[in-house]
Every structure is written in structure tokens, then in C-alpha cells.
Amino acid sequence: MAKVTRRCGCRDDDGRQYGANCPRLKDWRHGTWGFRISAGRDPKTGRRRYLSESGHRTADDAKEALADAQRALRRGTADFTRTRVGDYLQTWLDQQEGQLKPSTHGNYSRYLTADVIPALGGKLLKDLQRADVAALVRGLQDDGRGATTVRRIHATLSSALADAVQDGLLHENVAKGARLPRVNRQKVEVWTPAQAGEFLEAVAEHRLGPLFELAILTGMRRGELVGLRWSDVDLLVRTIVVRTQLVCAPTGLVEEAAKTDAGQARRVRLPERAVSVLMGWRLRQDSDREEWGDAYQDSGRVFTWEDGREYRPDYVSKAFRTLTEGKELPPMHFHSLRHLHASLMLASGQDFTVVSKSMGHSNSAITRDLYSHLFEDHAMVAVEGAAALLPARGGVLTSVLTNGPEQQKTSEE
Structure with a gap:
């Protein structure tokens, strides 16, 4: 024995x-x-x-x-090959290529090659222990990595090990159940309508001004805006169909499907102001096409450079950051324009279901988690408005609240 x-x-x-x-x-x-x-x-x-x-x-x-x-x-799952963790993860990455979006594969590759393999790559796959994964997580935290990033790195490793179990190389996924840092979701802070108007006024003459305005009016993501084609815009029925997005991958700029299943081929309704913005932009783009002639690169995109070339998503964010610096506006990232759109919809009285569908969230719970505090503010205004419609009720408490204790005492005398 x-x-x-x-x-x-x-x-x-x-x-x-x-x-x-x-x-x-x-x-x-x-x-x-x-x-x-x-x-x-x-x-x-x-x-x-x-x-x-x-x-x-x-x-x-x-x-x-x-x-x-x-x-x-x-x-029959015993490993006699003495496979190292690093070798397995590299093979797993190669197998995922073509199965994942290029941007997703790029993130997986960066997490594994820069963080996981240097820490665990030399160990035998069969010898990998839960304590090793716990040490990896602690090391990432000690290096100052954010909770969200740590969770993403761990999720990538866990996915690879789950496939190892499926393939019979491991009998259990030792990354499953690891203690991970908690992500403290911060309240979404956005500009007021007046501040948004101030920003749009300041960038009215900038080439990206129409893109920024459409971002606020529709809540579309950065990649969706730069990837938008005129063929997906119907100004007569005032609708945009969001089908694709442009993302920066390790191999360069690539076109992908919309970010989530709920976001794919979703219809975005356009207010009259957005229609006016797009009509004005189309005239400007037609003028660019005529000026550049045969040198014009007709990509079919809505927002392009003067010669028709498509914008890189990261350029749009950098331009936004540059244009907001030095102005008396609360600091915001470009993605916050999407949150601004949602807050404006909530302020107009729309419920979470409508806002969720417009934003392309996979379910309304995501919308509620992100914007519940905004809804609470609007709800308070609503109940105060409802109470104001009722006639005043007499009584000591009502008198004290409305007239003050001194005035109440005088009235009693």
C-alpha cells in the first residue's frame, strides 16, 4: 500500500x-x-x-x-508529461486566438505573459496549489494593482485552468474560490446640463465637436461612435443602428461587434438636435471629399479625418482630455459622457428599463447599480412636487415647520 x-x-x-x-x-x-x-x-x-x-x-x-x-x-487523468504552467498557458493562449475578439485575446495575452507566467510559469501544472494562486493575488495587490485589474487577471487564469480540468490535465480548478479584493463602485459624477452646454459651446468649432455632442445626445460608446457607418444612420426616421465598434488591439485597429449581446444591433433614437448635428457634419464631410478628390479614403464611417481616414478611439479620448484641461469644469473622462446621457434621461423622467435599453446594458440591474443615486435624487424632487399639490394641513407640527416656534408661541398667546 x-x-x-x-x-x-x-x-x-x-x-x-x-x-x-x-x-x-x-x-x-x-x-x-x-x-x-x-x-x-x-x-x-x-x-x-x-x-x-x-x-x-x-x-x-x-x-x-x-x-x-x-x-x-x-x-486516467494523471499527467506524466511534467507540463509547466507557463507552457500550458502559452498553448492555451494560442488555442484561443480566433475564438475571441482580438481585443479580448490581447488583454488575456497581456495578463498572462506580464503577470501570471512570471509568477507561476515555472511550476508543474499538476503541482499548482490554491496557495500559489493566493500568493499571486497578494503580489498583485502589493504591487499596487487595482481591484478590477486583479480580478481580471485572476479570471483569465481561472478560465485557462477550467479548460485544463475539461481536458483532463487537472482534477480541479485551484483558482476557483480565491479571495479577491472587493471593487468599491464609486458613484457616477457627471456635469450638470449647464456645464455640458458650456463644454459644447467651447468645442463648437473643433472637428470632433459633433462627435462629442452626439455622445451626449445618444450615450453611444467611444468605439461605437468612431466605428459608426452612414449606412447605419437613418436621418428620416431619426434612428441609428449600433452594429460595430472600432477597438485598439495589439495587431492594430480592428472592427468588432458591439460590446455586449444587448448592445449588438440596438436601435438608438435621435432627438431633433442630433439629426441637425449629423446633417451639418455630413455637409462638412462632403466638402472634404470634394476637396481631396481621388486622394480621399472613403471608409464609409460617419466621423473621419479630412482625408476620410477613420479615427482611433484613443485619439478621441486624448482630444477630449486636452479640450477640457484648463476649463472651469469638473474633471471627466470621455466615457463619462455616456453617464451624462443616462443622467439626463433619468432627469427627464424615464425609468430604468427605458434607459437600460437605450444604453445597451445586458439587463436593467446594471443600470440600476450605476445610476441608483441619481434616481434617488430625482425621486426626492418628485415626492416633494407631489406633496406640494396637496392643500396645507393644520396642526402644531405643521405650524412649527412652516412658521417657526416663536411665531407659533405668539399665535397661541
Whole structure:
């Protein structure tokens, strides 16, 4: 019957390891526990195979690992290839190419090659422990990485290990159930309508002014705006169909489907002001096309450079940041224009379901989490307005609240 043993790395005078015969093993703190079990013969070479593992601090840990190895043998999932974590993750990344959006694959590649593989890549895949994943998470936090980033890195590793379990390379996903930092969702802070108007007035003559205005009027994402085609705009029925977005991937600028299933091919209604903005912009673009002649690169995009080239999403954000610097406006990112649109819709009396559908959220719960505090402010105004419609009611409390205690005392005398 297989059993666990305690060994160490001490050597005798001839340089040979003592192994299980080291005299210092009388001290229970010396050495580590492990096991070695026969695993039959290799069907290709006919040579006898063994599964071995060492480095456990206690006998109980080694017994648990031994039991896992025996279960893997019975299931036929034992790993005899001594696959390293880094090699497996690189192979897994290669397999995902073409299965994921280029931007998503780029993020996975960056997380694994820059963070996970340097920390865990040298370990044998079969030896990977929950403690190793916990150490990775702590290391990322110690390096100052944000909670959202840590969670994304962990999610990528967990996805890869889940596939290893599916393929029979692991018997469990050791990344599952890890303790992760909590993401503290901050309240969305946006400009007031007056501040938004001040900004639009300031950028009225800038080439990207119409794009910024459409962002506020529709709530469309940055990638959706720069990826928008005229073929998806119907000014007569005042509708935009959001089908694609442009994203910056490691391979360059690529076109992808809309960000979420709920966001794909969603219809965005256009107010009259947005129609006017787009009509004016189309006239300007037609003038550019005529001026550039044969050199004009007709991409079919709505928002382009003078020569027809499409905008990069990151350029739009940089331009927005530059245009807002030095102005007496609360600091905001370009993406906050999307939140501004949602807040304006809520202020106009729209409920969460309508706002959620317009924003392209996968469900209204996301909208509620993001904008609940805005809705509460508007709800308070609404209930005060409703109360104001009722006739005043007499009574001591009402008099005190409306006239003050001194005036109430005088009236009683």
C-alpha cells in the first residue's frame, strides 16, 4: 500500500543525499513530506512509470496529495508529461486566438505573459496549489494593482485552468474560490446640463465637436461612435443602428461587434438636435471629399479625418482630455459622457428599463447599480412636487415647520 515519507536534501561527505535516512529527521521540523507510487508502464516505451511529489510541510498534506494522485490514475487523468504552467498557458493562449475578439485575446495575452507566467510559469501544472494562486493575488495587490485589474487577471487564469480540468490535465480548478479584493463602485459624477452646454459651446468649432455632442445626445460608446457607418444612420426616421465598434488591439485597429449581446444591433433614437448635428457634419464631410478628390479614403464611417481616414478611439479620448484641461469644469473622462446621457434621461423622467435599453446594458440591474443615486435624487424632487399639490394641513407640527416656534408661541398667546 502506498504511503507518504519524509525526506530532506542533506548530503553525506561523498555528496550523496541522505534522503529518508538523514539523522536530522528525528527533528519533526526538518525535511518535507512526499510520496512515490507506481503508475504502470508507458504504453509507448514499455518503461515503468511513477508518480512522485514532494515539498509538503505535513504528513496530512502529503496524504491528501497522494489520494489526489491515486484518483487521477483511476480516472486516467494523471499527467506524466511534467507540463509547466507557463507552457500550458502559452498553448492555451494560442488555442484561443480566433475564438475571441482580438481585443479580448490581447488583454488575456497581456495578463498572462506580464503577470501570471512570471509568477507561476515555472511550476508543474499538476503541482499548482490554491496557495500559489493566493500568493499571486497578494503580489498583485502589493504591487499596487487595482481591484478590477486583479480580478481580471485572476479570471483569465481561472478560465485557462477550467479548460485544463475539461481536458483532463487537472482534477480541479485551484483558482476557483480565491479571495479577491472587493471593487468599491464609486458613484457616477457627471456635469450638470449647464456645464455640458458650456463644454459644447467651447468645442463648437473643433472637428470632433459633433462627435462629442452626439455622445451626449445618444450615450453611444467611444468605439461605437468612431466605428459608426452612414449606412447605419437613418436621418428620416431619426434612428441609428449600433452594429460595430472600432477597438485598439495589439495587431492594430480592428472592427468588432458591439460590446455586449444587448448592445449588438440596438436601435438608438435621435432627438431633433442630433439629426441637425449629423446633417451639418455630413455637409462638412462632403466638402472634404470634394476637396481631396481621388486622394480621399472613403471608409464609409460617419466621423473621419479630412482625408476620410477613420479615427482611433484613443485619439478621441486624448482630444477630449486636452479640450477640457484648463476649463472651469469638473474633471471627466470621455466615457463619462455616456453617464451624462443616462443622467439626463433619468432627469427627464424615464425609468430604468427605458434607459437600460437605450444604453445597451445586458439587463436593467446594471443600470440600476450605476445610476441608483441619481434616481434617488430625482425621486426626492418628485415626492416633494407631489406633496406640494396637496392643500396645507393644520396642526402644531405643521405650524412649527412652516412658521417657526416663536411665531407659533405668539399665535397661541
